[in-house]
Each structure stands twice: as C-alpha cells, then as structure tokens.
Amino acid sequence: MTLSSSVTRRHPLLAALSLALVAALSACGGSNSGPVASPEPSEQYVPPEPPSGYTPKAITYAQKDMVSAANPLAVQAGVDILAKGGSALDAAIAVQMVLNLVEPQSSGIGGGAFLLHFDKGANSLLAYDGRETAPAAATPNLFIGANGSPLGFLAAVDGGLSVGTPGLLRMLEAAHKAHGKLPWKDLFEPAIKLSEDGFAISPRMSVSIAGSAARIKAQGEPAASYFLNADGTAKAAGTLLKNPELAATFRAIAAGGADAFYKGDIARDIVAKVTKHPTNPGRLSEADLANYTHKVREPVCGTYRVQYRVCGMPAPSSGGIAVLQTLGLLQNFDVAALKPNTLDSVHLVSEAYRLAYADRALYVADPDFVSVPQAGLVNADYLKERAKLIRMDQTIGTPTAGTPPGVSAARGQDNSLNLPSTSHLSIVDRNGNVVSMTTTIENGFGSLQMVRGFLLNNQLTDFSFTATDAAGKPIANSVQPGKRPRSSMAPTVVFNASTGDVEAVIGSPGGSAIIQYTAKSLIGMIDWGLNVQQAINLPNFGAQTNATTSLEKGSLIDTAAIRDGLRARGHTVAQTDTFTSGLHGVVYNGLRANGQAGLLSRNPGAGTYAGGADPRREGIAKGND
Template sequence: MITRSALRRGFFGLGLLASLPLSAPAFAQALAPAPEAPTGRTFKPVGTATKDMVAAANPLAAQAGREILAAGGSAVDAAVAVQLVLNLVEPQSSGIGGGTFMVFWDGKTMATLDGRETAPAAAKPERFLGPDGKPMKFYDAVVGGRSVGVPGTLRLLEAAHRNWGKLSWPQVIEPAARLAEEGFAISPRLNGLLSQEKYLQNDPVARAYFYEADGKPKAVGTVLRNPALAKTLRTIADKGADAFYTGEIAQDIVTTVTGHATNPGDMTLEDLKGYKVQERDAVCGNYRTYRICGMGPPSSGQVAVQQIMGILETQDMASLKPGPDAVHWIAEAGRLAYADRALFLADPAFVNVPVKGLTDPGYLKSRAALVDPNKSMGKAKPGDPPFQKTFLWGASDSIEFGTSHISIVDRNGNAVSMTTTIEDGFGSRLMTKSGFLLNNELTDFSFATTEDDKPIANRVEAGKRPRSSMAPTIVLDGSGKLYAVVGSPGGSLIINYVAKTLVGILDWKLDPQVAADLPNVGSRNGPTELEAGTEAEGWKAALEAKGHEIKLIDQNSGIHAIVVTPAGLVGGADSRREGVAIGN
C-alpha cells in the first residue's frame, strides 16, 4: 500500500498511484492520512461522499452547505448559504461587502456570472496617485473609503439563486442569520490574523467587534455574535438584494465610505442602486482528453490558466512527476502567461481583450516553442496573439489577498465553482454598522495611469471592474461529463495554484487532497517561486542549474477541489487553511 506519508517524503510510488482506479474507495484506501509530514505540516484526509459535496474554507460554512444539500437544495442554494456563513466566520476574506465570480454547470451548459465590484461614477485614473504624481504606498491607498468598490456579491447570489436555486431565498439565508445571532467560536486562524493586523483597530465598529477593551484580539474559542449582520441578512431574506442596494443598508455603506476621516471615498447611493451582475461567456479550452472552463475578463485567471495548461500540453507532464523538471516547465509557462496578462487583460467593457487569440492553440504552441527545456528564459515578453485589434496599452500588475473559494457538486450533477473576495485581508478595514466589512477592491486597478506614454489597460475608470486573478474552474471529461471543480484564493498567485492542482489531478492522477497539498511553485514573470518549508526547497539547486533565480516564499493557498469518480465524489480542502471537504 502506498501511503500519504510516502508521497510527502518525495512523491515515491507516483506511478503506482496513477495506475489506481479513479474511485473514492481506492483513494481512501491507498492514501491513508499521515498525521505529520517531515516538513512539520499537518495534512488532512481526503473527503468522500456518494451524493453531493461541499469544499469550503471553514467547517461551519461547509456544514451549512451540506445541510442545504441534504434538504434537497441545489449547488447554488448551497453556495449562497456557504458564502453568507463565510462572511461571518471568515470575515477577513469575503462577504457581502465584496465581489464574486461564479462558474455554474448544469450538465449541459457552462454559465459564468461576474459579480466583480465596480469603480464609483466619480472615479478617475489618478485616484491612487499622490500629490507628487507618483503611485501611493499600497496601504495608504487601501485603508479607508478611497479603495472601496461597489459590492457585487449579493446581486450575484440573488441572480444565481433566481436562475438555479430550488429552495426558497429565506431558507438559504437562514443558516448564516441564525449563526450570527447565536455566535460562533473564534478559530485559531481568525485570531492569528487579528493578532497580525495593523489597521483594523482604527475603525471603531471593527474594534468593538473583534477586539477586547485592552486592544488584544478576542481569544480563540470566544463566542462572537453579530446581531447587526443577523438583522441585515433577515432584511435581505425578506426584501431581496434591493434591501442592500437601496435604503438603510445602502446609506450605511455610503456613510461608512465617505465618512472616513483621512481617506474618504466617493461612492453614492446611485452607484449602489445602479450595480448590475454581468453574465459572461465562459472561457473554455481543451487539455489532453479534458475540457477546462472558467471565468473570462475582467478576471485574468482563467485566460492565464488556459495559457499555462496549453503550453504544458506540449510536454509529457505525467512522466515528469513532481520535481525540478516539472517545476521548470510550470514556471516557464507561467512567465509567458503572466507577461500576456499584464498587457492584455482588463475589463472588456473598456478595452478590447483578445481572449480568443490568447487561448488559441496555435498561439500557445508558438509560445511553448520559446521554452528551452534546459535553461530558464528569465523574463518573458508579451506575445502577439491573433484576433486582436490595434492594442496600444502599457503593462501593469495588481494583487489581491482577502479571498476565499467554494467548490460544490449536488446530487443532480450540478456544480458551482465560486471564488469570492474583499481583496486584502479585512478589506478596506472599514466595518459598517450593518455588520460586515467593506472591500478595498479598487486597489486591484493599476495605481499608475500610463506605461511608456501608453494608457494602462487596467487603470481606474468610472464604472470599471478591476482586473482579478480569481480562477474558479470546472473540468469536463472526454465525454462532456463533469469531472472536477477547482479553485483557490491567493491573490495573483491563484493562477499558479490552480494550474498546479490541475496538473496534479489530470496528469499525475492524484486525489484532490494530495493535489491541493503539493508544494506551490511557479513564476509570475519574475523569480521562480518555491513554497518555503516544503519539499520544493530541495529542488532549488537543480533549478538554479537551469538558470532560475529562486525565491523561497510562503504561499498560503486555499485550494478546494472535488473530483467525480465512478464510486462517488472525492474532495480536498487545502491543509494550509482550516477548510474541509464534506458531503452526503
């Protein structure tokens, strides 16, 4: 028997694993959980279920989704419940004060909904330039109302529920409202993040909620109740999302944003009232015998994932196995994808984004031909994809950190992959009196307005949606049936996290738990980044011999993945965070 601990020590026996039948019992038997890896990390056992499954970033949120599924709810019903509980128990990462991308599969059609935040009507390209005309320091821009975009999450949840929900709207909101009233125990992760946080206490509402009178964060195990959020959720359950985008709650949002003492924003009631969810065309591409689909622009995530996978398809990744040679190809593919991302990707309502050209198989083969198997290219340049119109943009980058991901499969085979965010941890550090934190999503725009005298595609503009790296993904098998649901938080590293997990599942035939827990590796068109404290550190010398500049960094992914097998569902929740994969 091959054990999980054997895999951790250096992925020995990978060939045996690949030969196992892809079934829940085989995975559970072959990959017995090891309590402790040589690196000191603790790994979770794989999750299995026969009917339905939820993989989410907190056990309470996952359990809420599981109960909705058991009551006959759809994957979307469960997603609403999970997201609203996450708002409560994982407030640093997502919630109704932020934005969301959802990919939905109903067995026939792949739909994608864009609930990304928008810039207020008063926003101008110079929003994040200081008096000297230079870009502001990141946290000088983040903390306060200037960074807050018009939230989109709740409008998206309502639209998805209207289209694909089975249970009533109040029924799927009730678990979060009840938990907000009754309270939940503060987890070690939330306590640790509050302990590290430098800015949240400056907001009086957040300070009263999260901290003791002496300024210390409330202790692990403290029951945290949020009656304000419970009231907000029950109002929304009764009156719909309009109760959030108009009226008392909307006025609370505007007052919070515009009333910051040193860094006020300019959001108005009209900005909130006018927010609309956009249904986009899914970005899909073939990878070996599979079809990978996800969210298009304004997310750069799926386009970049498709590019990485398209380049890797030219290689026999299964024979490379986890190690320096595989990392070389993953990193080089990442350099090429991130180079294109920086130049071409932005809100398609404002710029022409050549998605068809960027994901064209012929173009990706030409990009793959730039990779030397024996030497790193160092810094990649953007390509010249087909099907583009004249494109005179400068390159930029943007990041986000406060993010979560939800993967769900219901008993009818419907699937949701949803990545949801408030951007940085704890967002703008503004908490409304209605009980939720507000995003700082506008700092996902480029702070600079031009590059080489060319306007930057991802610059701030009124009504625009900032570029994202979120990459909620659904994979179909060769017969067009649901095979996997994957996604992760992690800012601009999300693209590499998702690509690594897909290689692990599709090429190396790992169960989703082991694939999620593989060391994170890749390049964002800079140094080759290896996850510190993992087996990847041992690959440093071999990669340096190929000319890679290596940087060891913490890579706190939160991958949640579900794979459909002949025997049922197999799920993984990244061991780096507190999530679980559970089902019925």
C-alpha cells in the same frame, strides 16, 4: 491543446509523512512575431493573508452530493441545505453567508465574486460576474497623491477611497432566480443563527486578526472592538464571537432581497462610511449601489490532453485565461514523464507560468471597456509558437509578452498588485448541478471599514494606480467609472471532453498566485494521475513576470538539489512560507453512463463524489450519503 473562447507558512511535515508522500507521488492561432516589451519586474509575491499552519487532510467521499469550502461551519450549512433538497446554487448562498461571519477577512456581502454554474438538465455552463465596479465619480488618477506620485498600497487601501460597488448579492440573487430550488430567505437561516448564538473564533481567523491588528485599531470603530481586545490585541482562537448587527442585516436581505442592500438604509450607511472617512474618503454614491448590475458571460474553455475540457472565468478575470494558457503551453511537453516534485517539472511549469503572466499583465482587463484578445490568448497555434521559447536547460528569465491574434492597439505595462483576500467553494448537488465560486473583498479585511456587521472591500486597488506606463502607453487595467478591476480568480470546472460529464470542480484563493495553485492541481490530476487531495497537497511553486521562481518553504521541492538546479538554469530562487493556497475541489468518482470510471478521481474510495481541501487552511469537504 485545442482552445476556444466559448467556451505557510507551512509547518514542516514529519519525516515519515514526507517520505510517505514522496512514495505515493512516485507511484502514482498566430505566431509570436513582433513581441511586445516585457513587463517591469514585479516584487516577490506576498499574500493578502498570513499563513496559519499545515494540517494534513484525508480525501473525503459522499454518495449524493459534496461541498468543499474554507470553514467547517460553512460547509455544514451547505451540506444541510443540500439534504433539504436544495440545489448547488442554494448551498453556495448558505456557505457564503456563513463564510462572511466566520472568515470575514476573506469575503462577504461587502465584496464580489465570480461564479461558474453548470446546469446538468440544460447541459449549460454559465459564468456569473459579480465583480465590484468603480464609482461613477472615479477618475484615472484616483490613486495619485498630492505630490503627483501613486499612493502607497496600504495608504490607498485603508479607508473609503478603495471601496468599489459590491457585486456579490446582486449576482447571487440573479443566479438563485435561475438555478435555486429553496426559498431565498431560507438560505440565510444558518448564518443568522450563528451570528446571534455566536461561534468560536477559528485559529486562522485569530492569526489573520493579529496580522492586521494595528491597522484595524487605527481605523477605529466598529471593527476595532469587534476584532480586538481592549488592549488592542487580537481576540484569541476559541473566543465566542457574536454579531447581532450582521444577523439583522441578513434578516433584512432575506426578507427584502438584494434591494434591501442596494437601496435604502443599508445603502445609505455604506455610502456614509465611505464618503465620510476622516482621512481617506471615497467616491461611492447611493446611485452606484442602486445601479449595480451583474453580468452573465460565456466561460472560456479549452481541451487538454484530448480527454478533458477545462472551463474557467473569462475577462475581467485573468484566471481562466492564464490557467488555459499554462495548460496550452504544457500541451507541447510530456509533463507526465517528468513526474511531480522534480527539478525538471518545477522548471518547466514555472516557465509556462512566466509566459502566461506576461500576457496577462499586458492584455487582460474589463472587456466592456477595452478590447481583450481572449480568443487569441488561448489560441492553440499561438501557444504552440510561444512554447518554443521554453528551454529545459535555461530559464526565460524576465518574460516578454507575445502578440496574440486579435491585438488591436499598443498596451502599457500594468502595475497593479492584485492581492485579493479571497475564499473558494466547490459544490455538486445530487442532480449533478455544479457551482465553482471564488469570492473576495480583496486585501485581508478589505478596506477595514465595517458597516452593519460586515466589512467593505478595497477592490479598487486591483486597478493599475496609473493610467499609462513609463513609455506613455495606456494601461488596459486603469481606473474608469463603472469599470471592473482585473482579477486572478479562477473558478474552474473540468468536463469529460467525449461525454460532457463533469469530472472536477476546483479553485483557490491566493491573490495573483491563484492561477498557479489552480493549474498545479489540474496538472496533478490529469498529467500525474493523482486524486484530488493528493493534487491539492502538491507543493506550491511558481513564477510571474520576473526571473524569480518561488518555492514553498519546507516542502518536498524545497531541497538543495532543486534550488541549485534551478539556479544553474538561471532562475533566481526564493523560498517562501507564504504560499497559502486554499484549494477546494470535488471530483466525480463513479461509473459513467458508458461504463467508464471518472477519469480524474484516480482512487479506490467508495462514493459518487470525492472531495479535497487544502491542508494550508482550515476547510473541509463533506457531503450526504
């Protein structure tokens, strides 16, 4: 792999469906000398939101454009904006505002996002960083309790202490000025109308509320009465829910721009909610909001299997780096020959994940505060050397971080949990412009603090709770004033390496497992020749910084043969029904200028674009013909 820095709870399927899918899938530099001490074994991955079922979905085609996102109402808002001549960026804003209303547990204006934008006319890919920042008054011991020990996760989350300065709106406004076509105010109209008229609570939203009902009730108003019945139970799916306060907030932002959020009455209310929390006050100030700035960064990109240039989000996200590391490690193996859903493919890909996560835990943080050896981490020679640690007959077990080119100082082992409650949207417009955006408020329902109709993030708990590790070494992802916490979000755009044409747009929510979900889909499309929906459907599995390999419970790989085979190679095997990815992807499905078919679509359907949506969540893909 040639790389550069520039760059469910799943309900078991019917036997017939499983057999059909099996049949379909069967058809279809520097050395690692001086390794760094391995991270402490982490707990088994636990997602920020509960699973809500598995609904098989068919691949979708459209001629002019395509939106794939987490809720049909949000997708329709984006499709309508595109039909009016809006750009991909315009559609993304409309989709996000509706998601804030209909999927409030996952993302919204009280949080942040990472966005990749490809401008077809300028042939330019930019990475927009709208990640939250730590308040100016934050200190490295922000999450150290009175007894001198780190707080428990939920003790840190619930309340004002965990709230970082939201970045989403400031980032979207800047991107709109550069890439928007329709007026800013018009992009809020779908969300305003739905907020005022009401919408039916979706099954997933109701399940999410139920999973957090006790915590929501404990935090009180206004969230309690908005999400819960009088008896403290979750409002049921199908309940008509209106949010006039959010409509008023959207109207103010539509008329006054992002300044209406970052300055004035809304900002004062946000700060009051955070700092006046009765038991867990935070340190956010009006100055933090007024001074927030987004960043425009250079994407991290690499070439995989010669034909494809894969681009992702750079630090402070670990997502793009770790996805490229995974592919770079697998570049040294014939993954296509192993076939999907086999013991060998699960073993090999999990081993690549282990090595990528070991480096992620040690080196990746906000590059404005620490030196991140990003180019070294994705260096082809470094990854080729690291790949020699992978054996097909035995697991690595608990992985050891390598020493990539560019390492300048000893690093401590990070102990952050990184459980972002998140959503992803992929959009291509009729002019070939692209948005891949992953957006988050961190844990399910964020900090549970509701202001003017929207929830505030708990993003600061993505930092390490301690500034040094057990050996006294400084942790890269520790809390500092103005710093952005490390993320796993991995919005991705794939190009034809020869022509420069966009081949695929994809990404997922899912906390630290986002890296695995995104990489899985790319491997499915590139190595195994699957279309975008088939690749998204692939069973989820993976490993991080320990010897445990997790398998999606009830899936095609959750078999005695694979479990026993992994154990024979030294894996600790965990079956989990909580691998609730939310992959949303779009691929090019037509003929290129050179007469070549879009290489990733691999399907006979009619349409310029093909879209896929994760059956583990309730999103769809849709476009205009």
